[in-house]
Amino acid sequence: MDGAETSYGAVWGNLSLRHRPADGDVEIIARVAVGDEDALEKVYARFGNSLFRYLLTLTSDRRLAEEILQDTLVAVWRGANTYRGRSSVKTWIFGIARRQAHNALRRNRLPLAAEEKLAALPAAEPGPEESLLVGADRGELAKNVGHLSPVHREVLALIFFHGLSYGETAEVLGVKIGTVKSRLSNAKKALRKTLQDPKEK
Amino acid sequence: MKAAHSMDLLPAYLNGTLDHELAKDVREHLQSCAGCRAELASWEAVSDAAVVRSEALPAPSAGVMEGAWAKVEREHASLTEPSSISKLSLAWQLLVGQIPLVRNKIWAASAVTMALGLAVSLLLSTGASAAGATFALFAPVIAAVGVAFVYGPENDPSLEIALSTPTPARLILLARLTLVYGYDLALALAATAVLAVANGTPDLWPLVSLWIGPMLFFSALALLLSLLFGSSTAVLTAMALWGARLAAATYSAPGLDKPAWAETMEALWRANAMLLPLAALLLAVALLLVPYRSVFARSRTI
Numbered sequence: 427m428d429g430a431e432t433s434y435g436a437v438w439g440n441l442s443l444r445h446r447p448a449d450g451d452v453e454i455i456a457r458v459a460v461g462d463e464d465a466l467e468k469v470y471a472r473f474g475n476s477l478f479r480y481l482l483t484l485t486s487d488r489r490l491a492e493e494i495l496q497d498t499l500v501a502v503w504r505g506a507n508t509y510r511g512r513s514s515v516k517t518w519i520f521g522i523a524r525r526q527a528h529n530a531l532r533r534n535r536l537p538l539a540a541e542e543k544l545a546a547l548p549a550a551e552p553g554p555e556e557s558l559l560v561g562a563d564r565g566e567l568a569k570n571v572g573h574l575s576p577v578h579r580e581v582l583a584l585i586f587f588h589g590l591s592y593g594e595t596a597e598v599l600g601v602k603i604g605t606v607k608s609r610l611s612n613a614k615k616a617l618r619k620t621l622q623d624p625k626e627k
Numbered sequence: 628m629k630a631a632h633s634m635d636l637l638p639a640y641l642n643g644t645l646d647h648e649l650a651k652d653v654r655e656h657l658q659s660c661a662g663c664r665a666e667l668a669s670w671e672a673v674s675d676a677a678v679v680r681s682e683a684l685p686a687p688s689a690g691v692m693e694g695a696w697a698k699v700e701r702e703h704a705s706l707t708e709p710s711s712i713s714k715l716s717l718a719w720q721l722l723v724g725q726i727p728l729v730r731n732k733i734w735a736a737s738a739v740t741m742a743l744g745l746a747v748s749l750l751l752s753t754g755a756s757a758a759g760a761t762f763a764l765f766a767p768v769i770a771a772v773g774v775a776f777v778y779g780p781e782n783d784p785s786l787e788i789a790l791s792t793p794t795p796a797r798l799i800l801l802a803r804l805t806l807v808y809g810y811d812l813a814l815a816l817a818a819t820a821v822l823a824v825a826n827g828t829p830d831l832w833p834l835v836s837l838w839i840g841p842m843l844f845f846s847a848l849a850l851l852l853s854l855l856f857g858s859s860t861a862v863l864t865a866m867a868l869w870g871a872r873l874a875a876a877t878y879s880a881p882g883l884d885k886p887a888w889a890e891t892m893e894a895l896w897r898a899n900a901m902l903l904p905l906a907a908l909l910l911a912v913a914l915l916l917v918p919y920r921s922v923f924a925r926s927r928t929i
Contacts, residue, residue: 463696470692478687492691499695500702559669567672568679579680586674587681591644607635614673 451515458506497526570620578613763837770811771845775861840899847909
């Protein structure tokens with residue numbers, strides 16, 4: 427069992443390698459780095475929508491999210507020459523967006539959601555409760571995702587909507603891969619709880 | 628036993644980012660483990676909900692990219708082209724910042740000496756021109772002594788810090804020179820105004836022209852000497868020159884003409900047309916030397 431765990435751990439670290447981005451992305455960033463304005467427009471065309479949706483999981487304020495999106499583009503324009511290709515362009519840009527979001531939220535004195543502040547939830551155990559999620563109304567479940575804490579909304583969005591690997595998600599969030607997994611598990615439990623106890627929405 | 632591990636792999640298995648080998652393992656395991664299949668089904672529901680939720684979020688409005696370019700422009704403008712107002716305020720800050728770094732005795736000493744010179748000129752001289760000439764003897768040496776203490780390790784406890792700041796040594800020297808010289812100039816002008824009022828001469832320029840040239844020249848000389856040989860050498864030299872000038876001015880043995888050296892001295896003293904360019908030249912040399920002098924001075928005093 428220990429041996430198996432170790433080998434899984436080693437593979438997780440390399441997950442992002444398997445999920446290599448299009449070389450086109452790297453080339454676009456290289457062009458941004460030399461001051462090509464069209465290239466930044468391409469970055470926006472390629473990532474603007476998904477970045478904006480990601481930012482809206484961190485703040486529900488649309489104006490603020492647009493401002494953070496602009497800050498992110500400015501930061502990409504300024505920092506493109508620091509991109510070293512160690513992670514995919516998408517991961518790199520999402521990481522920038524997250525830092526810009528945190529700066530903006532701090533500037534506006536809005537609280538930053540932290541996993542530590544959430545009540546600890548019991549350990550994972552498969553059981554009859556799983557059927558609760560499976561049998562739930564699709565629309566209601568999606569609405570309840572919006573009622574989760576930002577930190578849970580965020581990890582669910584990064585994994586399932588934006589399709590990042592554990593390694594990439596950990597990089598964007600600036601946490602360990604183990605934290606990504608526990609956040610995912612906690613997010614699922616929190617979502618299940620919204621079905622059990624609708625008053626706590 | 629593998630079931631426990633597969634559990635936290637399921638989200639990555641679902642979104643297709645799992646390593647190929649691992650995905651195969653999970654797939655095989657799922658076939659034999661009903662618990663994990665149930666878990667996968669619940670993750671599918673969660674994944675589905677997360678996707679539906681994110682898809683429902685709006686797209687950014689049309690002007691976002693233009694707004695980003697505007698931000699780039701604004702940052703660029705504030706980084707590369709400080710407005711003339713901020714340049715002025717920078718110069719002002721530099722000047723004000725130097726005030727506490729100039730030896731505070733310079734201010735009082737200059738004022739007292741200038742007042743003394745004024746008093747002597749008023750009390751001991753008879754007639755307007757004589758008083759002006761007497762005062763013209765004092766003004767230059769006061770400024771020169773002040774300027775001699777403007778710069779250098781023995782005068783500046785913060786020189787170590789100053790040398791390691793991005794503000795160039797030349798700029799610091801210029802700022803202090805402006806301060807001290809401006810102060811002495813103001814003192815001398817005020818004293819001249821008092822003289823003019825006391826003697827009833829409304830026109831200041833004839834009086835000012837008596838000391839402005841020598842004052843500039845003496846100050847520039849003292850500055851250069853203080854940079855080359857230290858403040859005390861500069862003060863001694865200035866004093867010696869001043870003594871010679873004083874001797875020339877007061878040399879009056881009855882029945883004898885002034886000797887040639889005294890005549891020359893007095894003529895030189897009045898030759899503003901020659902003294903002013905000379906002062907500018909000395910100042911230029913001093914400014915040229917400052918950066919090297921700073922390092923040199925530091926190594927010498929340690």
